[in-house]
Every structure is written in C-alpha cells, then in structure tokens.
Amino acid sequence: MKLLVCISKTPDTTAKIAFTNGDTEFNEEGVQFIMNPYDEWYALVRALELKEAAGGSVTIINVGTSANDAVIRKGLAIGADDAVRIDADPKSSYFVAKQIAAYAADKEFDVVLTGKETIDFNGSEVGGMIAEALDMPFISYATHLEMDGNVAKITRDIEGGAEVAEVSTPFTLSASKGLAEQRIPNMKGIMMSKRKPLNVVAPVEISDPSKVVGYTLPDAKESVKLVDPENMTELVRLLHEEAKVI
Amino acid sequence: MVLVFAEQQKGKFKKATLEAITYGAKTAQLLNTTCAALVIGNAEGVDNLGVYGATKIYQINAEGLNDFDSQSYAAAIANAAKELGAKVIIMGHSSTGKSLLGRVAIRLEAGSVAGVNQLPSVEGGFKVNKNVFSGKAIATYELSSEVKVLSLMGNSLAPEEMGAAVAPEELSVDVPASRVKVLEAKTVDGEVPLPEAELVVSAGRGMKEPGNWGIIEDLAKSLGATTACSRPVADAGWRPHHEHVGQTGVAIRPNLYIAAGISGAIQHLAGVNRSKVIVVINKDPEAPFFKAADYGVVGDLFEVVPKLTAAINAYKAE
Ligand SMILES: Cc1cc2nc3c(=O)[nH]c(=O)nc-3n(C[C@H](O)[C@H](O)[C@H](O)COP(=O)(O)OP(=O)(O)OC[C@H]3O[C@@H](n4cnc5c(N)ncnc54)[C@H](O)[C@@H]3O)c2cc1C
Ligand SMILES: Nc1ncnc2c1ncn2[C@@H]1O[C@H](COP(=O)(O)O)[C@@H](O)[C@H]1O
Numbered sequence: 249m250k251l252l253v254c255i256s257k258t259p260d261t262t263a264k265i266a267f268t269n270g271d272t273e274f275n276e277e278g279v280q281f282i283m284n285p286y287d288e289w290y291a292l293v294r295a296l297e298l299k300e301a302a303g304g305s306v307t308i309i310n311v312g313t314s315a316n317d318a319v320i321r322k323g324l325a326i327g328a329d330d331a332v333r334i335d336a337d338p339k340s341s342y343f344v345a346k347q348i349a350a351y352a353a354d355k356e357f358d359v360v361l362t363g364k365e366t367i368d369f370n371g372s373e374v375g376g377m378i379a380e381a382l383d384m385p386f387i388s389y390a391t392h393l394e395m396d397g398n399v400a401k402i403t404r405d406i407e408g409g410a411e412v413a414e415v416s417t418p419f420t421l422s423a424s425k426g427l428a429e430q431r432i433p434n435m436k437g438i439m440m441s442k443r444k445p446l447n448v449v450a451p452v453e454i455s456d457p458s459k460v461v462g463y464t465l466p467d468a469k470e471s472v473k474l475v476d477p478e479n480m481t482e483l484v485r486l487l488h489e490e491a492k493v494i
Numbered sequence: 495m496v497l498v499f500a501e502q503q504k505g506k507f508k509k510a511t512l513e514a515i516t517y518g519a520k521t522a523q524l525l526n527t528t529c530a531a532l533v534i535g536n537a538e539g540v541d542n543l544g545v546y547g548a549t550k551i552y553q554i555n556a557e558g559l560n561d562f563d564s565q566s567y568a569a570a571i572a573n574a575a576k577e578l579g580a581k582v583i584i585m586g587h588s589s590t591g592k593s594l595l596g597r598v599a600i601r602l603e604a605g606s607v608a609g610v611n612q613l614p615s616v617e618g619g620f621k622v623n624k625n626v627f628s629g630k631a632i633a634t635y636e637l638s639s640e641v642k643v644l645s646l647m648g649n650s651l652a653p654e655e656m657g658a659a660v661a662p663e664e665l666s667v668d669v670p671a672s673r674v675k676v677l678e679a680k681t682v683d684g685e686v687p688l689p690e691a692e693l694v695v696s697a698g699r700g701m702k703e704p705g706n707w708g709i710i711e712d713l714a715k716s717l718g719a720t721t722a723c724s725r726p727v728a729d730a731g732w733r734p735h736h737e738h739v740g741q742t743g744v745a746i747r748p749n750l751y752i753a754a755g756i757s758g759a760i761q762h763l764a765g766v767n768r769s770k771v772i773v774v775i776n777k778d779p780e781a782p783f784f785k786a787a788d789y790g791v792v793g794d795l796f797e798v799v800p801k802l803t804a805a806i807n808a809y810k811a812e
Contacts, residue, residue: 261741262760265630285742342599342606367741367764369626369633371608376564376596385673386564388593406589406679407503408687409736411562414675425742426735457605457639461621464632472774472784477793480805483773486789488809491771493750494693494717 249304249395249417251295252357253328254348254378255287257312257319258368267463274463283319286363286423288326293428295361296327298395304358305329309351311344313337317446324441325433331444336451340458341369345377350452352382358398358417364389364424375422385419391426496522496529497580498548499571501590502537503681510586510690512546512653514646517613518584519547519656524616525582532574533662534559534567544660546653552578552665562590563672568597573667575602575641587645588689595645605637611650628741628764648690649747649770688736691720694748694769696739698724698762700755700776700795704732709799710754716806722746724756740765752802754795758783775799 259265259279266275282288295306308323310316311334320331334347352360360382362375372388379386391410392403398417403410405424433441475483487494498518500511515531522529531548533540535555543551552574558566571594575583583598585591587609599606607622614622619636622644626633681687688694695714701707714721721737728738739746741764751769755776756762763786766772774787775798784790791798 259627261628261764265627267631340605341596341608345596345600367628370628370745371596372592373596373599373606373608376568376593377600379565380568380597380600384565386593386597387674388564389589401677404589405736406681407689408685409679409681411679412677414677415673419673425738457603458607458635458637460633461636462634463626464634466625466629466632469786470788472787472790474790474792477791477798477801480791480798480801481808483789483791483802484805484809487750487771487773491750491788493771494806494809 249298249302249358250356251298251304251306252352252355252360253287253292253295253306253308253323254360254362254374255292255308255310255319255323256284256363256366257281257310257316258284258366261367265465271463272461281319283322284363284366286365288323289430290423290425290427291361291363292323292326292328293431294393294423295359296431297428298359302395307332309334309348311336311338311347311451320446321441322433324444324446325437326431327437329444331446333446333448334451335448339460340456341371341373341377342458343454343456345374345381346454347451349378349381351449352378356418360384360420362420362422364422372422375420379420382420385415387413387415387419387421389424390421391424393421393427495527495578495580496525496582496584497575497578498529498531499583499585499591499594500531500533500543501586501588502533502535505537507537507539507543508690509653510588510648513648513651514584514586515543515546515548516653516656517646517651520613521582521584524613527581530578530580532571534570540662541659544657545655547656548660549657551660551662553662554665554667556666556669558669558672561672561674561676563674564593564597565674566669566672568594568601570667570669572598572601573669574665577665577667581641583641583643585645587647591645595643599643602641602643603639604641604643605639606643607635607637608645609647610644611647625768629768647747649692649749686720688720688722688739688744688746691746692749693717693719694722694746694750695719695752695754696722696724696756696766697727697754698756699726701727701732706796707733709796709803713752713799713803713806716803716810719750719752724762753783754799756783757781758786
C-alpha cells in the first residue's frame, strides 16, 4: 500500500504569541516549533501500522521552507520511508492543498492522510481540499480505521456521536484522536533518518485567493471576580444580572 | 447572492443552521444583495428558514444524497452555487461543514475561511476575522477571489427573526454517485452535543474518583447544561472520551463554562478560552485557571458545587 502523510509544523501550545511587521506576521523569535500533533501522533503512526501490516511505503510531505527540515526529519525518525518538501512559504490552506495535489496527481497513492487540523490556524480544510483536487472520497475526523484488502472501514466523529463508513482506496482521511498511539522515535530511528531521502521539489504556479492581512490580540481579560464560597446565591445573581448567561 | 447551506440532522434544523442563515442575511445586506438557503433532502420547518433571513429557499432531492458523503454534497452545493450565481457561500463550522468547506472552495476556485466569528467587512476588499493560535489571537483574512466560502463558528451571533416564511423551490443539479457507504451512525439522542452546548459544566482530577460525578451531573441538570471533562479524567476512563475538551479534545465556546477541580493547564484552556463567561471552582487560589476566569470561587468543590446547584434550583423556582 502506498501511503502519503501530510505533515505540518506549528508553534508549541505554550509558545508566546506575538506579531511583527506591523502585526502582519507571526513573530517566530524564541518560539519552539513542533510537528502538528494530529499529523504526528495519529496520521503518521496509523500509516506506519498499515504499512507494517500489509507492506508498501509511507511518504511524508510538507509544503514549507528549509526551516521545516527538522520537523520532517523527525517524521523520518518515527519511521516514514522518505520525505518530500515542496519549497514554498504557504499563506493559505488552498495553496498547501493545491501543491500537495499537484505532486500526488500521478503517484497513485492508495491513502492520503492529514491531521484533523493544525493547532495554530485550526483550518480543518487541507484534507478535503486535497481530496477534491484529486477526485477522491474524504473521511474527516477518523478515530478508527481497519483495512481489508483495499476496503477501509472507518469510524469518524460527528456532532454528538460517531459514524461508521466504508470506502475503497484511493481515498483521503483526516486523523483525530484515537486513530493510533503516539510513537517516540528511538536512537536507531534517529540515526536512520539521516540517510533517508528528503526530496525538495519546486512549487507549481498557483494564484492564491486568500491571505492573512493582519493579526490582533484579544482584549485583555479583566481580572477574575472572586465570590464567597458560602454565598452561591450571589454567584447565581451575577451570572443572571451581570453576565446575562442564565 | 449569498447562499447558505442549511444543514439538517435527521430532518431537523439546529440552532447553528439558524445562526448561519442570520449571518448570511446580514452579509447579504452588507453586499446589497439577497440571501438564499439551500436545503438537501427533506426537513421539518423548511419554510421557517425565511423567518431568519433567507428570501429564497432551494431544496435539492437526489439519489446519492441520502447518506452524507462530502464529495457528493460538495458537488451539489457547488453546482447549486454556480447555477444560482452565488458569490458568497456560508455553512456552519460543524463536522459536516468542516468536511465540505475545503471541497467546495476547490470546486469553485474560491478563497475560504474556516470558523469565522464576525460579519465580514466589505469596504476596500472582503475581509473577515477568525480566532487563531487557540484563541490567543485574531487573524484578519482578505479574500480576493470572485467567490468566497466561509464556515461560521457556532455561538458567534444569535439567530434573529428578520423575515417571513418562504415556500421552498425544487432545484435540480448534477450530483455524482457517492463512493462512501455509511454503515451506521450512533448519536446520543436527547443530549445537546458539546460543540453546540450553550452551558457546560466540566470537572477534572480534583473530583478524586469517578463515583463522585453525581454532584457535577446534578449541577448540569439544574442548569440544563452539557457535561465535559479534562483530558486525564477521560484518559483514565472516568468519563467518556467525547467529553474531553482542550487542545487534543473538543474545542468549545459556550456562553457559560463552569470548571470544577480543573487546574487550567494551557492545553485545557486551548479548548475553552473562547467561552463567553468562565466560572472556576478550585481549592487552590494559585490555580492558573483563575487567570482565565470571569468569576472564581476558592473552595472545596465537594461543598461549593452542591451549594451552587441548590442556589440555581432556588433561582429557577422563583
Ligand atoms: C500535548 C498535550 C496535550 C494535552 N491536551 C489536553 C487537552 O486537550 N485537555 C486537557 O484537559 N488537558 C490536556 N493536556 C493535559 C494538561 O496539560 C493537564 O495535565 C490537564 O489538563 C490537567 O487536568 P486536571 O486539571 O483535571 O488535573 P490537575 O492538573 O491535577 O488539577 C486538578 C485541580 O483540582 C484542584 N482540586 C483538587 N481537589 C479539589 C477540591 N476538593 N476542590 C476544588 N478543587 C480541587 C487542584 O487544586 C487542581 O488545580 C495535554 C497535555 C499535553 C502535554
Ligand atoms: N504546510 C503544510 N504541509 C503539509 N501538510 C499540511 C500543511 N499545512 C497543513 N497540512 C496538513 O493539513 C492538515 C489540516 O490543516 P489545516 O487545514 O490547515 O487545519 C494538517 O493536520 C496537515 O496534515
């Protein structure tokens, strides 16, 4: 089975969020970057498990600059066979998806996996976009996947519950919690990752219909109003009269 | 024209759909155009979408749309948008909306923004805001394509009665056959799912053990709230996984979030800090959650929570 896993780089959740260049760009100074957890823990690991069970190959792909190479190497250390980096600085999900679809168009991947969303921009868009551009079915928010030959039985999260669907390869899915268990790269994996191929390819020409033109920080929260633990009637009054939420 | 995909579940429209219609109608006003609703399949109260601002209602009934499949649904919506000449397409940021948004955008070569929380500004370019970095910042997107696709974050604006009932018209569009077979759908009936809940009562490791959750359930019941929990509690199997909120769980923005015995770790806050009002009950005055809270109660939850339940019941009885 030929598997393609889309991986992205995000600031660690604990990173300080600040902007530069007239509040039009994220300030990367001193920020620790990680592989997006949904890509690393669930999409990549489930792809590796599928390969271990049925044979084949796992390719990871990223659209980004050479600043992403450390995160890509980590994906190789966890176990991917090879990596592709499309050398561009993406400004939108549309751009990312079009680039990945252009690369994958003639490679006959059986399954394309993405994370359910990136934890910085929370778009949840790239997976569906790739699927549309490649004319594939798309199952979002997959929490469980079993393959039987080329037929997959997938459980996915829906509002207030879950749905089980059946689909044949080729298809795209986005990975949610539950799809696999996180793997920590071991020493051997890290050593081997240095020799695995990381192919840098040029982007295709795309006119990008959207971009971020500015960032603002939310209004600072007023400091907490403490209520006497003996006086819950007062809390109820505040929630009703002041906050107007009940 | 602004076209709103009016999502239904089991033949019913949820509040999120009415929010999307009102958002669409207000966006249409800004753009000096009209707002239409698009319904797939049959549902109760289709005419009523007019009350919330749609001046036209189109209904598609086609084989292949009986079960949800993002590919056939996206094709139906995009083909309808082309046929009707819609320039802005709006849907809810639900699990359905999320799996459709990107597909519709690619089909229409449209710029898209997922999870907007305010009306767009249309002077000197089409710009719209959304929360990014787990609610720690707001990004303004500019969309330059002729057609734009947006998904609306739940609870961003209230549905408004701003029109009158409208009779739906049949619309027929090409829909490709679905390649996904839905085997079963399991949803909890009767309970408001977390992402849609307006009131949420949540608890964490401060509860000590799963057998103690009765007081949280009583509080939730007194308010008509949905229950949630922190991650360690779900990981330990004390509570079902769908209750887990935070960076790796569900992200929510209810009107009221009450957290008892939760320390307020950054990964927890990532999923809840967009709530309108946060109440924190914790015995440790230094718990980080108090910094993100509107109201705080420093005390033992085993005493405070039952007192709060009693106070709410007394208030409701009045
Ligand atoms: C990558 C990553 C992702 C994560 N994702 C999530 C996520 O999505 N969601 C999430 O919740 N966590 C997440 N976590 C875990 C998170 O960092 C915290 O460990 C977790 O939120 C703590 O849960 P808690 O507040 O229930 O427990 P604790 O941190 O143990 O806090 C318990 C609190 O209860 C209080 N307490 C104890 N007894 C009482 C009492 N009798 N009365 C009142 N108060 C009492 C204590 O003072 C304390 O503040 C993640 C962690 C990582 C590393
Ligand atoms: N720059 C990128 N390169 C490769 N894959 C990406 C990139 N950005 C996003 N993705 C993938 O798309 C998923 C959803 O991203 P998003 O739509 O931005 O929330 C992520 O979890 C990744 O799997």
